[in-house]
Structure formats: structure tokens, C-alpha cells
Amino acid sequence: MPLIRSVSKAARHLLLKPPCGCEPLFHAVRNISDIPRQVTSSDVTYHSVSFSETDHPKVLITGGLGQLGVGLATLLRKKFGKKNVILSDIRMPPNNVYHSGPFIYADILDYKNLREIVVNNRITWLVHYSALLSAVGEANVTLARDVNITGLHNILDICAEHRVRLFVPSTIGAFGPTSPRNPTPDLCIQRPRTIYGVSKVHAELMGEYYHHKYGLDFRCLRYPGIISADSQPGGGTTDYAVQIFHDAVKTGKFVCNLKADTRLPMMFIDDCLRATLEVMEAPAETLSMRTYNINAMSFTPEDLVQEVQKHLPDLHIIYDVDPIRQAIADSWPMNFDDSNARKDWGWKHEYELPELIQTMLNFIGANSRLTHAN
Numbered sequence: 001m002p003l004i005r006s007v008s009k010a011a012r013h014l015l016l017k018p019p020c021g022c023e024p025l026f027h028a029v030r031n032i033s034d035i036p037r038q039v040t041s042s043d044v045t046y047h048s049v050s051f052s053e054t055d056h057p058k059v060l061i062t063g064g065l066g067q068l069g070v071g072l073a074t075l076l077r078k079k080f081g082k083k084n085v086i087l088s089d090i091r092m093p094p095n096n097v098y099h100s101g102p103f104i105y106a107d108i109l110d111y112k113n114l115r116e117i118v119v120n121n122r123i124t125w126l127v128h129y130s131a132l133l134s135a136v137g138e139a140n141v142t143l144a145r146d147v148n149i150t151g152l153h154n155i156l157d158i159c160a161e162h163r164v165r166l167f168v169p170s171t172i173g174a175f176g177p178t179s180p181r182n183p184t185p186d187l188c189i190q191r192p193r194t195i196y197g198v199s200k201v202h203a204e205l206m207g208e209y210y211h212h213k214y215g216l217d218f219r220c221l222r223y224p225g226i227i228s229a230d231s232q233p234g235g236g237t238t239d240y241a242v243q244i245f246h247d248a249v250k251t252g253k254f255v256c257n258l259k260a261d262t263r264l265p266m267m268f269i270d271d272c273l274r275a276t277l278e279v280m281e282a283p284a285e286t287l288s289m290r291t292y293n294i295n296a297m298s299f300t301p302e303d304l305v306q307e308v309q310k311h312l313p314d315l316h317i318i319y320d321v322d323p324i325r326q327a328i329a330d331s332w333p334m335n336f337d338d339s340n341a342r343k344d345w346g347w348k349h350e351y352e353l354p355e356l357i358q359t360m361l362n363f364i365g366a367n368s369r370l371t372h373a374n
């Protein structure tokens with residue numbers, strides 16, 4: 001009998017052992033029977049430390065100097081305190097960002113460094129924003145694969161190992177031409193045609209897999225195109241909907257790289273960041289899924305131009321279509337069905353197109369007047 005018991009124990013050990021050859025770590029967390037990557041005995045002692053002693057989460061934002069990260073840090077710092085939210089990126093932070101709260105260099109491809117940052121700062125929430133977006137991804141597939149897929153693997157392993165709640169944004173770009181496009185539900189065929197989309201479907205599936213296998217608290221929202229006034233987009237297909245405001249105010253002329261009738265789901269940044277905080281705070285039992293669509297509005301360049309012209313009637317538009325971006329946009333959802341997010345955790349957008357336009361023009365107009373005055 002003892003022999004049989006030890007054989008079956010060894011067999012179980014082998015079955016649970018991850019491919020990287022690291023030792024399984026038995027946590028009290030549901031379903032965590034082994035954790036990928038290296039785990040030493042000193043780590044086991046460290047992991048026994050409880051994080052419930054802190055009132056607020058300790059947040060790390062990767063890729064934080066892009067279009068969305070600084071705004072999210074501002075929102076989270078208001079709620080959790082300045083020192084509890086660390087922005088990170090591989091780029092040099094501008095002065096105002098550097099002086100607004102903790103910033104740290106973190107390359108998501110450097111597993112050891114990332115692990116050190118998470119451990120040393122006792123991170124309990126990680127918002128993983130690093131990525132190459134759709135258009136820049138198509139221009140550099142190898143780098144996009146490294147950052148969006150290999151980088152994500154590092155993040156998943158570290159978060160599973162240290163029981164960090166993980167948010168990874170997905171996108172309308174995680175769908176493709178064979179998905180239902182108007183509207184696109186949460187669960188349907190996902191066969192994207194960009195490396196960006198493929199990497200985001202991979203992220204959704206890997207995050208959900210780690211949730212089921214290791215108990216990782218993975219949360220994911222599929223964002224529409226995000227429109228922001230005080231940060232620039234990083235090379236996506238929906239960037240036109242930000243650039244038009246800057247050009248309209250500064251030059252009165254805008255060259256649009258998508259066809260006039262290209263319909264895409266869009267959202268103002270404040271709604272996007274609030275949704276991110278809300279889904280991170282949602283009690284686990286309210287989440288019937290781990291990946292949700294969220295939406296606010298859906299418009300074409302023509303619709304947007306007409307609305308902007310209500311404020312700036314002299315705005316002149318030229319359509320000079322970029323075939324790569326157009327092909328991407330033609331394969332993406334026109335409208336997003338986000339009824340599950342609304343039902344499960346009470347998602348509700350605040351900005352419709354008229355408020356969005358007013359807010360964008362007020363901000364960019366005021367900024368431009370300030371620059372002129374200076």
C-alpha cells in the first residue's frame with residue numbers, strides 16, 4: 001500500500017509539473033496546484049505573507065507612457081494614494097509625469113527584472129498596458145510577437161506566482177472578418193487577421209486558462225477605439241478619431257486615412273479608465289466571464305466630421321485612404337454588444353458623441369490658446 005501511494009504521488013507530481021521544470025507550489029488558492037517558472041524554497045516563505053494587511057491595492061501599470069497609462073495612474077492615485085500606483089515603461093517619462101508619482105523602468109521582456117519589481121514593491125494589482133497596436137504591429141510583426149505574446153507570458157507567470165490580480169486589455173481588433181460585425185457579441189468566432197488581434201485573442205485565452213488552472217485573478221475588457229485629448233495614440237487603426245481634433249483646431253484641415261463610411265466602435269478615455277477600475281473592483285462572484293466587451297458609441301469618419309463641423313464649420317476634409325489601415329478596419333466590428341458587462345457589473349458609459357466632441361474641443365482649444373499666448 002505505501003508503495004502504491006508513493007507511486008501515485010510521484011505520478012501526480014509529474015503530471016502537475018510545468019514544462020519549464022520548476023517545482024510545483026501548493027497554495028491555498030483555488031486550483032493553484034503548480035505555478036510556472038522558477039520557484040525556490042525562499043519564495044515559498046515569501047508567498048506565505050498575507051497582502052490583506054494593506055488597505056489599498058499596490059498597483060503596477062506596464063506600458064504606462066502610452067495613450068492610456070498616465071490617465072489611469074491619475075485616476076487610481078486619486079483613489080488609492082499616489083505612492084500606491086507605480087507607472088512603468090521603457091521610455092523616458094516627461095517631466096510632469098515623472099514628478100506626478102512613482103515611475104520605474106520596466107521592460108516586460110525582462111522576466112527577472114519584472115519579478116523583482118513586483119516582489120520588492122509588494123504589487124497586488126497589475127495593469128498590463130504594454131503592447132504594439134494594430135498598425136505598428138503590422139509594420140513590425142516580430143517585435144509585436146515578442147512584446148504582445150512573450151511579454152504577456154512573463155506577466156502571466158509572475159502574476160500567478162505572486163497572486164497578483166491582473167488586468168489585460170483586449171480590443172475590438174480581437175475579432176476578424178468572419179466574426180458577426182454588427183453587433184459583435186462576447187462569444188463568437190474570433191479569427192483576426194493582424195498580429196495585434198492574434199496576440200490579443202491569445203492573451204484572452206491564456207488569461208482565462210491561467211484563471212481556471214492556477215486560480216489567477218485575470219480580468220479583461222475588450223476596449224473600442226479610445227479617444228483622448230491630452231495623450232497621443234500609439235499607432236492604431238482608430239487613431240484618426242483623435243488626430244482630427246488636433247488638426248481641426250490647429251490647421252482647419254484634416255487628412256483622413258480611412259474611408260468616409262468606415263464604422264467602428266469608439267469610447268472617450270474617461271469612460272474607458274473608469275470601466276477598468278470598476279471591473280478590477282468588481283466582486284469575483286459578479287463576473288460570469290473573465291473577458292467582456294465594453295462599448296459607448298459607434299461612428300464613421302463622416303459622422304464625426306459632421307459633428308465637429310457644427311463647432312468648426314470651416315473644417316476641410318481630404319480622404320487619402322491607407323490600404324493597410326482600411327483593410328484592418330474593414331475586418332473589425334462596426335458595433336459592439338456589451339450587454340454582459342452592463343448586466344454583470346453594472347457597466348454604463350457616460351459620454352455620447354456630442355459630449356465627447358465638446359470635451360475634446362474645449363481641451364485642445366484651451367491648450368492651443370495657451371501655447372499661442374506663451
Ligand SMILES: NC(=O)c1ccc[n+]([C@@H]2O[C@H](COP(=O)([O-])OP(=O)(O)OC[C@H]3O[C@@H](n4cnc5c(N)ncnc54)[C@H](O)[C@@H]3O)[C@@H](O)[C@H]2O)c1
Pocket residue numbers: 062063064065066067068069088089090091106107108109128129130131132133147151169170171172222223224225226227232233234235236238
Ligand atoms: N488606445 C486604444 O484605442 C486601445 C484600444 C483597445 C485596446 N487598447 C489596449 O490598451 C493598452 C494600452 O494602449 P495604449 O493606447 O496606451 O498603447 P500605446 O501604444 O500608446 O502604449 C503602449 C506602451 O507600451 C510600451 N512598450 C512597448 N514595448 C515595451 C516593453 N518591451 N516593455 C514595456 N513597455 C513596452 C510603449 O513604450 C508604450 O508606451 C494596449 O494593450 C492596447 O492594446 C488600446
Ligand SMILES: C[C@@H](O)[C@H](N)C(=O)O
Pocket residue numbers: 133134135170171172173196223224225226235236237238239
Ligand atoms: C482599437 C485599438 O485596439 C487600437 N486603437 C488600434 O486601433 O489598434
